Amino acid sequence: MFPLLRSASPPRGPRSRVVSLRRAVAAAAALVTLAAVPAAADDREKSGEGITGHCAAMSRLKVPGAERQRNVCLGELTTAGTVASGHTDKADWAGLTPAALAVPSGVPGIQIDGYFPDTSSTNTNHGWNHDAQFVIRLPDRWNGGLVVAGSPGVREQYANDRAIGDWVLARGYAFAATDKGNTGAGFHRDGHAPGDAIAEWNTRVTQLTRAARAVIVQRYLRPPARTLATGMSNGGYLVRWQLENHPELYDGGVDWEGTLWREEGPNLLTFLPPALAAYPIYAKGGEGSEQAHQQMTAAGFPAGSEFLWPFHHQYYWDLTQRIYREELDPDYDGPQEAGTPFCTPGTPSCDSDYEYGGRPQGVRDAVSKIALTGRIGKPLITVHGTLDVLLPISRDSDVYARMVSDAGRGRLFRYYRVEGGTHVDSLFDVFPNELRPLLPCHRAAFTALENWIGRGVQPPPGHTVPRPAAATPEDLLTKCPLTS
Known part of the structure; x- marks a missing residue:
């Protein structure tokens, strides 16, 4: 679903519907x-x-x-x-x-x-x-x-x-x-009803x-001799949904860190609120910071990704939680629209206090309109970064891979966890020694899909793609071998 907005620069003019943060998104x-x-x-x-x-x-x-x-x-x-x-x-x-x-x-x-x-x-x-x-x-x-x-x-x-x-x-x-x-x-x-806007995407x-x-x-x-679906974030979710629900239209797809929606969770409404509540305490330091860090990692944000947390707290987590919660659970804050930005836990209807599991069945019914099943009908390759702190990999693609396996569709699926990849490739420019861009991995996966459906060449088994210790930024921008 993400990146949320269209740009990392401040909003300009009537095109922007967001005034409280720049377009990092x-x-x-x-x-x-x-x-x-x-x-x-x-x-x-x-x-x-x-x-x-x-x-x-x-x-x-x-x-x-x-x-x-x-x-x-x-x-x-x-x-x-x-x-x-x-x-x-x-x-x-x-x-x-x-x-x-x-x-x-x-x-x-x-x-x-x-x-x-x-x-x-x-x-x-x-x-x-x-x-x-x-x-x-x-x-x-x-x-x-x-x-x-x-x-x-x-x-x-x-x-x-x-x-x-x-x-x-x-x-x-x-x-x-x-x-x-x-x-x-x-x-x-x-x-007209919760979940309708996202359902329209499909x-x-x-x-x-x-x-x-x-x-x-x-x-x-x-x-066309072959029709391929691909996309990142929300676009990756769309690839998954299309191959589950309309496989007759496609020969295969490449899912670049697709969003996971499941009625029972996890979904972003289960892991973003703990981050919104715990991160300010962690960032402040002192008493309670260690416990807040534990709460962050327990919610799925991996240890070692802390250097990415300030940016995502400022530009992604809060707005993402509020607008998607408004789409799926508008009654949570009554007549108010999309909550209160950066509210402190304990504030009435604060999204930092949101508990998906305690909400009425109608909320889960809204999520069920857009939920994934894992029952893909055509070959699918997923790539996802291990340092994604918008859609943490342990709460997203790791889970979707199990869903595909449980649905008996594993022969149609390859999953590559990319060490050092994060949700927004532009952050590689800021942290070239810590991150690697996912774009070359997407291209490698796309080429592997072409060979899979066109020549019958099986892609390598799913695995974690290591970040080469000696690789230069130029290497990382152009190469991402998927061989194990």
Whole structure:
């Protein structure tokens, strides 16, 4: 689900729905089926339009179910060109990748921006003030594949452009991404009942996948040979959910530190409140600090990650707890919206005192709408950092790996625990001697998935990927061998 916001810099102007911290951070429309598209492709072949040439067939591309779309022919689909041309939004992906990450180029093609029918309006990209926005990029030199991603946190549709989109486009994939149907720190205002806003995220990814597959047939005259789902944080959760609930749409997925939702827990509403209560006592030092440290580690925050706690306390834990608790348990603070920032335990309706296990059954019912089961239906690779202190690994992917095994789907799953990885790769720039970026590990996992589903090459067994003691920052930014 995270990083929460779109940038690590202070909020600017009306786009930001958060004023207390900087940016460190609805049913689907009816879709035409793929079966209806090849006829149009046949017509184009008869007319001589074909599939070759820069931006071929652009004027005829129609996104099924879209209420609005804008097709453009670009000389560069990666951020090497879209930043200057205005076809991405840097604020969407700011703070998600290391500063030294190389930017590929040389990918001309078609970009389609648009939105599906929706009733909420938190996404202001293009001045549309309309949610359920998407972007689809179709390279001239296509490798036959499609990659679909949902945004991390509550960011918008361009959030994956630097971390994922650039790289897969440079490899020849078509790329489609969605804002998930609601954005910003007030995302919980969407929907009619608790849990509805998050449940819409899943619907929107399914909707976009079907639509993007249809557009690919229109553009290239054949369906994708492989459709892969991937994403980080909330985007990783979406990969898990899609492979559990709509495996027919995908050939596999890569989950980058996906969020775990379970009705019985753990989930973030079980481990964030103890951190909010204990961290200030630990940070103050003196009497009670040792016990507070024990409470932190007992909640799942690993010993050795203490250097990351101040940043996460200031920018992530408090807001995350309040807005997701508001989405799933709005009655906790009555008419107040999303609690009191940084409240002291004992304050009425303080989120530091929140106890998920003691809340009414209705709260667990809301979580059950979005809960995961582990019953994946296609190959899935998960990568997660051992020093993640937003979604602690022992309370998240360790648990999900057991769920997959218990569901009898272990043969479809590989899990790589990355030593020194944390939730936000930009922190590698601040702590290069303590951390390692997960981005190269995601790329290694993606390549392993390609070989798994394309050539039948089994990935290495799941294990903890060590942080090489002698590795330079440059090595860590470009290499992450998954061999044990």
